[in-house]
Amino acid sequence: MAHRLRPVEFDFVETAPVRLVFTRDVAAAPDAVFHALAEDVPGWPEWFSAVSSARPTEGGREVRLRGGIRFGESVLVAKAPEVYAYRVDVTNTPGARAWIEEWRLTPAGTGTRVRMTFALDGTSAFRLVCRLARPGVGRAFRDAVRALDRRLGG
Numbered sequence: 001m002a003h004r005l006r007p008v009e010f011d012f013v014e015t016a017p018v019r020l021v022f023t024r025d026v027a028a029a030p031d032a033v034f035h036a037l038a039e040d041v042p043g044w045p046e047w048f049s050a051v052s053s054a055r056p057t058e059g060g061r062e063v064r065l066r067g068g069i070r071f072g073e074s075v076l077v078a079k080a081p082e083v084y085a086y087r088v089d090v091t092n093t094p095g096a097r098a099w100i101e102e103w104r105l106t107p108a109g110t111g112t113r114v115r116m117t118f119a120l121d122g123t124s125a126f127r128l129v130c131r132l133a134r135p136g137v138g139r140a141f142r143d144a145v146r147a148l149d150r151r152l153g154g
Helices: 030-039 041-047 124-132 134-151
Strands: 018-026 051-057 060-065 070-079 083-091 096-108 111-122
Touching: 018 124, 018 134, 030 041, 030 083, 030 096, 030 111, 030 134, 041 051, 041 134, 060 083, 111 124, 111 134, 124 134
Parallel strands: none
Antiparallel strands: 018 111, 051 060, 060 070, 070 083, 083 096, 096 111
16 A cells, blocks of 8 residues: 655755665766656656656656556656656555655766665665665666666667
8 A cells, every 4th residue: 555755855865774876877978868867757667677657747756666666756856967856755665754766967978977876764674675675776777777878879
């Protein structure tokens, strides 16, 4: 059953009890990567295999993952081409209490350094599962960013 999470602010990215941070360089330019993240929300399933559907909503997004996890999100920051961040407001993820995901883009040569931060809080079991899931989440991030770069012609 879906439940409402604590409405944390953007600074939670730095203070969350669990922070999973992943980085990868791509050949695509920051503007192209930002566009794919923030402006082509329905295109996410084409490059992020964990995402089964994504659609923009007023002020946010609705995302479904393979396996049935659902998110209702509010976009907190959309500063092209540097930062795209959203807060999970509603999810059916058991034990989650607060959740922000931040994509930070910086120039890297002629391409982009993509850094994604998952800032999370929840029950002790949720926090433990998040920490144990770090290798799999990291692999999913790397695969997604590699596929996005191919999609963007990088």
